[in-house]
Amino acid sequence: MKLVGRVAELRAARADWGRVGRVPTMGFLHDGHLSLLRAARAVNETVVNSLCVNPTQFAPSDVFASYPRDTPRDLELAAASDVDVVFMPSEYDVYPPGFDTWVEVGALASRWEGEYRHGHFRGVTTVVMKLFQMIQPDAAYFGEKDYQQLVVVKKMVADLNLPLEIVACPTVREPSGLALSSRNAYLSVERRRAASILYRAMLRAQELASSGVSESSVLLAEMQEVLAQEFAADLDYLAIVDRESLEPLDRVVSQARMVGALRFDGVRLIDNLELTLRSA
Numbered sequence: 157m158k159l160v161g162r163v164a165e166l167r168a169a170r171a172d173w174g175r176v177g178r179v180p181t182m183g184f185l186h187d188g189h190l191s192l193l194r195a196a197r198a199v200n201e202t203v204v205n206s207l208c209v210n211p212t213q214f215a216p217s218d219v220f221a222s223y224p225r226d227t228p229r230d231l232e233l234a235a236a237s238d239v240d241v242v243f244m245p246s247e248y249d250v251y252p253p254g255f256d257t258w259v260e261v262g263a264l265a266s267r268w269e270g271e272y273r274h275g276h277f278r279g280v281t282t283v284v285m286k287l288f289q290m291i292q293p294d295a296a297y298f299g300e301k302d303y304q305q306l307v308v309v310k311k312m313v314a315d316l317n318l319p320l321e322i323v324a325c326p327t328v329r330e331p332s333g334l335a336l337s338s339r340n341a342y343l344s345v346e347r348r349r350a351a352s353i354l355y356r357a358m359l360r361a362q363e364l365a366s367s368g369v370s371e372s373s374v375l376l377a378e379m380q381e382v383l384a385q386e387f388a389a390d391l392d393y394l395a396i397v398d399r400e401s402l403e404p405l406d407r408v409v410s411q412a413r414m415v416g417a418l419r420f421d422g423v424r425l426i427d428n429l430e431l432t433l434r435s436a
């Protein structure tokens with residue numbers, strides 16, 4: 157496995173790499189990240205894992221400085237996942253002094269997470285675009301765990317005619333159902349089980365949809381009832397939305413997406429799940 161820190165080095169080597177799959181991460185790798193690396197490994201000649209805690213996607217209320225980091229462990233895990241190249245760009249390469257060009261997706265990025273984390277997606281799309289330019293991958297792998305991020309990145313790729321494929325990978329969960337996240341490190345094992353309440357609420361809505369309930373108001377009311385069982389869960393938003401436009405739906409026709417975010421013991425957790433109506 158090769159460790160690369162400078163863009164010039166990456167550019168010089170790129171021509172020999174054949175089909176490149178890129179997996180962008182902010183490090184502190186867990187099984188969710190590793191599932192993306194496995195998906196990339198299966199179909200690409202060269203797998204590039206970028207490790208970069210991107211300062212511009214942290215809204216002021218987030219603490220960029222305290223984001224969990226463990227580079228030696230990340231490098232071990234990347235090597236064990238048969239990654240060919242780990243790219244750890246210097247902050248100078250990503251945001252040189254005077255940097256002032258931004259990539260911003262419109263309406264899709266301004267609702268849900270965008271409302272609670274102003275500027276977050278602008279930071280994400282800017283760094284993802286920059287890393288696309290540096291690595292020039294044929295495919296890039298994103299987790300459904302961050303569903304809105306996935307949809308926003310796909311929109312950027314379509315709108316800007318970027319010549320690469322975006323591959324969506326399913327959410328990897330703990331046995332309790334809680335989606336794996338670097339932020340789970342802030343919760344004890346016991347609290348993580350309780351924090352899976354959002355996922356359990358979504359499973360309950362899916363159960364109802366499977367029996368033919370299609371009105372969003374009924375499904376959302378049922379989810380709220382499940383969430384009310386956990387006093388520690390402080391909901392930011394919960395919605396049933398169109399899978400592409402992320403617009404709220406009054407009624408599920410065949411498929412939709414449930415998206416939600418809550419704060420649990422002060423830790424902000426997001427989740428989402430496909431919602432499929434029983435076929436008539």
Ligand code: PAJ
Pocket residue numbers: 180181182183187188189191192208210213280283284297298299300301302305325326327328329335336337
């Ligand atoms: P990060 O939070 O490190 O996540 C990197 C990738 O791993 C994202 O595509 C995310 O959706 C995916 N991922 C995280 N948890 C997952 C899980 N439980 N199951 C499946 N996939 C999971 O997302 C970012 O970094 C950044 O915003 C980034 C795209 C790297 C831009 O800075």
